[in-house]
Amino acid sequence: MRLSERSKAIKPAVTLALAAKAQTMRAEGIDLVNFTAGEPDFDTPQRIKDAAVQALKRGMTKYTDVRGIIPLRQAIAEKYKREYGFDYHRDQVLVSCGGKHALYNLLQALLNPGDEVVIPSPYWVSYSDMTLLAGGVPRIVPTKEEDGFRLTPEQLATALTPKTRIFILNSPSNPTGAGYHREELEALSRVLEKHDCLIISDDIYEKIVYDNFHFYSIAALNPKLRERTLITNSASKTYAMTGWRIGYALGPQEIIAAAGNIQSQSTSNPTSIAQAGALEAIQGPQDEVEVMVREFQKRRDLIVERLSRIPGFRCFNPQGAFYVFPNVRSLLGRTGKGKKLGSAADVVEYFLAEARVLVVPGEDFGSSENIRFSYATSLEEIEKGCGRIEAAVKKLD
Secondary structure (H helix, E strand, C coil): CCCCHHHHHCCCCHHHHHHHHHHHHHHCCCCCEECCCCCCCCCCCHHHHHHHHHHHHCCCCCCCCCCCCHHHHHHHHHHHHHHHCCCCCHHHEEEECCHHHHHHHHHHHHCCCCCEEEEEECCCCHHHHHHHHCCCEEEEEECCHHHCCCCCHHHHHHHCCCCEEEEEEECCCCCCCCCCCHHHHHHHHHHHCCCCCEEEEECCCCCCECCCCCCCCHHHHCHHHHHHEEEEEECCCCCCCHHHCCEEEECCHHHHHHHHHHHHCCCCCCCHHHHHHHHHHHHCCCHHHHHHHHHHHHHHHHHHHHHHCCCCCECCCCCECCEECCECHHHCCCEECCEECCCHHHHHHHHHHHHCEECEECHHHCCCCEEEEECCCCHHHHHHHHHHHHHHHHCCC
């Protein structure tokens, strides 16, 4: 069977594959601690579910505008006016089938063959493959743990070339949880001023931040970049709505219209009743978000403390999101269950076999020395999983 070259150039999403593996193992009765899930373990707030049920009862079961219902697009525009002072018209908003879909539409709308996309590493697994699918060239720029996994202005200046079409910024980040402080964003913005590339700001974890860390939008800090900045976001993480598949993009109307045309030829509109739920999520009270974030911070504090006690682990303390990305380089070269651990993937395989703990290898995030834990799980599971890993590390030769 002959497949397209683009399909052969990309990899399946490792996080989704591991989540499916976890479900299979648990269905087989295996006592597994799963740190792979990139989604809150909280239920969607009741008010949001009620709004969707009422929409269903009202007969909101038909096609909507491809771009999303007007009230939802208006609510998103008003959110960004209220929180960041941006003046977006509803026609500058596109509602898509999740944040991933919003980003995919933008890359399809903007990239021509050979266009480069600057992506700081470690990065969310889909940035690179989405770029390839759109005919672009990922230009990966490794960051350093000693710099807080944040790109420096010098690194950015070196990475930008006449071929650069887009710079992707994700703060706080998946997989590291690293967030950029105001002065760091301002420094990056001064570099970007000198180039005519577009900026995609992936703000999906904007509300999940800790220790009084303040999220800033790079476009709000530098008005010169506002017309060149596209924002992607989602209801998924903030409101525990991952399965509802509602994300969105904001930006210059011409680009949003082009992305909407692409969406019209793929999925058409996002699910109608899910849009009704998202409207309630954004317009209604935000108390549930604060409750979830406080619980996430407790979990972050515990998992960082526990992993830091394990010999061979070095664990960065994240500013946001719900991931830790410990460095396990000191474990490489050691032997477990008769096999030498030569990579992060080998470490993950060993922990699964020996400890029945599932985490994500760092290779697909751009790092061969790190592994990713999601702490979107209970304190009890965190304690249990870390204890198992600690015991497994002691068994290495």
